[in-house]
Amino acid sequence: MPPISDEHIFEQYRKGDAEALRTLIERHHDDLLRFLTRLLGDRVAAEDVFQDAFLQVHISQDTFDTSRRFRPWLFTIAANKGRDYLRKKGRRRTVDLSAPVGGSGGGREASFIDLMEIDVPAPGAAMDDAEREEEVQRALDGLSPPLREILLLAYFQRLSYAQIAEDLGIPLGTVKSRLHSAVASFARQWNLRTRARGES
């Protein structure tokens, strides 16, 4: 028997079943908290925004179209809240002076990333989890906030370009080019870190 859909559970919540929301929070707890931690680079802030996001879900419950999917709606709300958080905090990202600086060519042209040349560990590969988490976060921190947001939304929501464009309210072409750039930037940041780690 297939599990009851998020949309059906949320409809039950809107009809007054308070426990339905707990089910939804439990379902999306891990992914959403991880998404926010990656987006904000701060676990404590992620927990605050996590709470804000579900509070907003409650407040905006009447605006949800049950013919659409709940998860992308939730993640979009969380991304908006995360953006608000960063804006309010006027956060200046910590300058990582130990960050490897690339640019072997020394020019200002765009660098083209060949993904097959990037050393990406397969899931479960031997690597210290804590170390990898830290490196991933540092690589993400090297991205501008818009690129980091679209990269994480794509990775966590797994939506088509058209759906992302609709959720974010930006043109489809922009979504595509921005995601390409975000993946390339992340790959480069990751590659620089793994190379630096190898050299050290």
Add this chain to the structure above:
Amino acid sequence: MSTDEMHDQPASGPTEPTPGLAPEDQAAIDELIAARSDDGTHGALSERGERLERLLGVLDAGPASRDQTLVDLTLLRVLRAGEPHEAQLDSPSADALDAWVHSGFDAGATPVAFRDQASQHERLAALCTAPMAGERDGREQRIDRVLGGIQAQIDSQDERFQIERRRTGLSSLRFADIVSIAAMLLLATAVVLPVLNSVRQEQRVALCRSNFNDVGSAFGMYANSHASMLPMASAGLGGTWLDVGTTPERSNSANLYLLVRTNHVKLDRLACPGNPEAPTARLASDQTDWRRLEEVSYSYQVTPRGKRPSLKASEPRIILADRSPVILRLVRGDSVNPEANSTNHNGEGQHALMSDGSTQWLDAPVVEGDNIWLPRVAEDKIWDQRTKQGLLGDERPVSDRDVFLAP
């Protein structure tokens, strides 16, 4: 340029004199400049020269401490200036990304040509989405906090709602408040309604008086064209003055209706506002009378037998009045009070149109001993019944059940 040469320069300001140095100080400056070597050291100075050096030393004072962060940031900016401006995927990687996205982020579902790159994308994404250490710690407490926050929001909304309701004063009314408001409404109704009724009654009286004026004019016009005679539909009643409509040729109301038939007045002028059953639109063209007594608003004079109503009279007399209450009650079989006023104006009085065309308001239906609702013969009978002569003092009750009390 020596200080002497500097002093030889013309002053730039036209008005403000440039403060000058004493010749000793000028010499000290020259001494200091001459004594300084390229490495910043200098030989012995005179006392004035040393003081001047200390003074100028103030200008060289830098920040108390060095801002290492500023240095680091500056270095970082310099280093990053050499970075490539923006990273882009090369064409195969970009195509693979599109294929991976289109396949629902499943590398296995992408075309074989893109599969390797798509798998690489998948591994890259997994770096970000992989579970993190300790992310499930305090999971239940966190969920409870979220739900608690939402419940607080709900409670806050409820409280605001209650405050709003209290502001509007709808829900917080106690029974006593409702009773008080109801009492006030009743009181207001008791005060206002009679006033309103009074206003309406006054309006009806005014409209009725206007009718009488118009009908008086109509009588005058009719009389002018009929040798001072007033309307009379038939040579005589023939029947009774109780009749209306059934035998129009013999009813007294048919005489009054003749004014309408001869277009001397419109029917609505013969409709008192106090009579809700009075027709205002002209009845059928062959209609010669009102259809029933209730429709009649005004009572018209009944002439003695063999006489026609006319305006030829030495003294003004009443020829029209608001409807008689006596005839209405007689027809209905109710007891009659000859002193009652017309029902057209709530029994408060009646209008009376005089033969001279004037209209009067009568508080009672008796004018100079004459009751306008009754012929003299009926008045006499009633008078006889009411006077001492009507009761001789020897009358007795007809039975024990006939209660009669006397002095």
